[in-house]
Amino acid sequence: MDILRFATAGSVDDGKSTLIGRLLFDSKAIFEDQLASVERTSRDRGEEGTNLALLTDGLRAEREQGITIDVAYRYFATPRRKFIIADTPGHIQYTRNMVTGASTADLAIILVDARNGLTEQSRRHAFLTTLLRVPHLVLAVNKMDLVGYDQQVFEEICEEFSKFATKLEVQDLTFIPISALNGDNVVDRSANMPWYDGPSLLHHLEHLHIASDRNLIDVRFPVQYVIRPHASSDPELHDYRGYAGQVAGGVLKPGDEVLHMPSGFSTRIKKIELAGKEVEEAFPPMSVTLLLDDDVDISRGDLICRPNNRPAAAQDIEGMVCWMSADRPLAPRSRLVVKHTTRTVKAIVTDLHYRIDVNTLHRDETATQLGLNEIGRVRMRLTQPVFADPYSRNRLTGGMILIDEASNTTVGTVMITDAR
Amino acid sequence: MRSDYLLSQLDVLESESIHIMREVAAEFERPALLFSGGKDSIVMLALAEKAFRPANIPFPVMHIDTGHNFPEVIDFRDRRAAELGVRLIVASVQESIDSGRAVEETGRWVSRNRLQTVTLLDAIEEQRFDALFGGARRDEEKARAKERVFSFRDEFGQWDPKNQRPELWNLYNARIKRGEHIRVFPLSNWTELDIWDYIERENLEIPSIYYAHERLVFERDGILLADNEYLTRTEDEQPFMATVRYRTVGDMTITGAVVSGATTVAEVITEVAATRITERGATRADDRTSEAAMEDRKREGYF
Ligand SMILES: Nc1nc2c(ncn2[C@@H]2O[C@H](COP(=O)(O)OP(=O)(O)OP(=O)(O)O)[C@@H](O)[C@H]2O)c(=O)[nH]1
Ligand SMILES: [Mg+2]
Secondary structure, eight states: OEEEEEEEEESTTSSHHHHHHHHHHHTTOSOHHHHHHHHHHHHHTTOSSOOGGGGTOOSHHHHHHTSOOSOEEEEEEOSSEEEEEEEOOOSGGGHHHHHHHHTTOSEEEEEEETTTOOOHHHHHHHHHHHHTTOSEEEEEEEOGGGGTTOHHHHHHHHHHHHHHHTTSOOSOEEEEEOBTTTTBTTTBOOTTOTTOOSOOHHHHHHHOOOGGGSOOSSOBEEOOEEEOOOOTTOHHHHTOOEEEEEOOBSOBOTTOEEEEETTOOEEEEEEEEETTEEESOBOTTOEEEEEESSOOOOOTTOEEEBTTBOOEEEEEEEEEEEEOOSSSOBOTTOEEEEEETTEEEEEEEEEEEEEEOTTTOOEETTOOOBOTTOEEEEEEEEEEEEEEOOTTTOTTTSEEEEEOTTTOOEEEEEEEEEEO | OOSSOOOOHHHHHHHHHHHHHHHHHHHOSSEEEEOOSSHHHHHHHHHHHHHHTTSOOSSOEEEEEOSOSOHHHHHHHHHHHHHHTOOEEEEEHHHHHHTTSSOOOOSSSOOOTTTHHHHHHHHHHHHTOSEEEOOOOGGGOTTGGGOOSEEEEOTTOOOOTTSOOOOOTTOOOOOOOTTOEEEEOTTTTOOHHHHHHHHHHHTOOOOGGGSOEEEEEEEETTEEEEOOTTOOOOTTOOOEEEEEEESSOOOTTTBOEEEOOOOSHHHHHHHHHHOOSOHHHHHBGGGSSOTTHHHHHHHHTOO
16 A cells, blocks of 8 residues: 655635545544544534534644644545645644645645635645645635535636646646535535536545656665664674665665765665665665665765766755745845755855745745745855755755754755756 | 555655654764653664664663553563663653652542653753654644654753744754754654554564453543552442453553453454544543643643
């Protein structure tokens, strides 16, 4: 069985948490005591029915305010697949948490309230999911029950979204009209919308083909940790030097010629071990240990690739930034710590090219800084090179996080467009 | 031969957990792994072994011993640590009580559950640990469902659920100041069933109380508790023999047993797959005090 990771997105109150509750409930993934607890809480709060959003809105503050604040992870499996769900908050203040949930998703469900159509926040989230290159998108037009299950309403929203999406890099887009509250087209096809002949949401999630989303072409192995057993008496282990890490791209096999960055030195893979056992090949997202033919000086933060297919050893980075700090803006001359794969270096912002208006996708080139939740394109200079690809080529070697040196918090994220 | 380059769900989870553990070993100076002898920490320890093979696990393991544990579990803990040759640190709640750092609760549910936090935070400070692996899973409980893999704790050991660090892709922010620490949850994305499937696949040994056995129990608030020296029964709480097993392993005072005839991992898996009640709901009295019991404890610095 494989795993599909998906995230919800969309404006506050568009029904994301209710949808996840409904999906879990209708696919019988809710346990009796969880349901009893949610029923009790709904009753205590004087709500009409059982509020299924409470299945994911588990924090005190969330229940008090009736909104999602941080991502909730939920798990369920059908005979076809295991699902990891990230239910993210719609409130603009918590955009960074939405970004957290969406960064690892194979698919995002963008919900839109049928009564309101696209809001600024639906556009922001749609834009962010494409910026994060979530490979598959579903636009779920929710609360169809409140618009009389009207086909025209659905089609107008689809059209509006399609128009917006032409300006984005959308790889795969599906439209589904639903009612999260009543369960229409969530697990089963709805009798209320005979005009819709597509699959239910769950059916779509179960049948989606995701195997080809990974990059199996460019070999990228960021060295995470060097394994050196301190067993000088054991002749077998005396000279053991294993380079441990998680494959970020490509397929590695024993005997392959590989190149070490930054040294540029070439050698061959002697052996690949997974948890101490030899394996024939390694590919994403496997965590393995490589043993090499020659003794090369390799340490954490280095990268192993193929001689004829290398990432850039880049100190100048161009990329799209999503800024996530309320305490300080991002502006030219900002100094930050960058974490890229297994390497941490310092950086200075050399240029802010533009800020994006998420409503119109207009580029404001007069912008002088990025505030909380703003998105823009920057250039950065790093103190040391990182071994990077464009994010569009590889999410793992093309993404980095920005850390504030004083507070140590993560304040931004960069999707690399150009590295040199 | 693999031609599709697909990994099974257990392989994906294993690989993610190993990545997390290596990241901690690489980025922190004094990490430790919290080991209770329960099934999750057993899986976590097995993953740690795999992550660094053929080298030894590069950090000690620590148990917060409440003094109310099942003896089978303590035996298992000591044996497992000895087998692996890891350093086992035992921090004792009893000692915290004796030294006046913690005050024993009274009442019907005399639990040392909450007191563990005092002992844990003291031990972290004393040992100067900067990262602690915990075996918590997000599917266990609704507050856990919200927690990051690298979960920041301030100098008081507190978790602030409204102000968690963003966490993208497989990039974990390990930066802290002195006195602060990170709780790391490598099993975040595992479910109870995944744990059992993994125990079966890897043929992992677990304490005997996870399998059906005869035990003298009594019922309190719908929970089957082992008749034990730490709990005073009331008159209506008459003990009886039953065939039970444990789904979780915590203190004898708060951990309930479930009636079961499952004597093998395969039989346990069949039961877990069919169950309609969560493991904590079925067996843990500590979560019943309020809807937000876990969140409140976690804020204070609990596991
Ligand atoms: N009538 C109707 N109401 C709905 C539907 N889906 C959700 N709601 C209601 O909309 C309100 C908001 O739902 P939530 O699920 O909390 O919204 P959300 O998108 O998770 O909100 P945030 O997480 O805070 O961004 C609740 O009162 C729901 O009951 C629907 O399909 N029909
Ligand atoms: Mg919500």
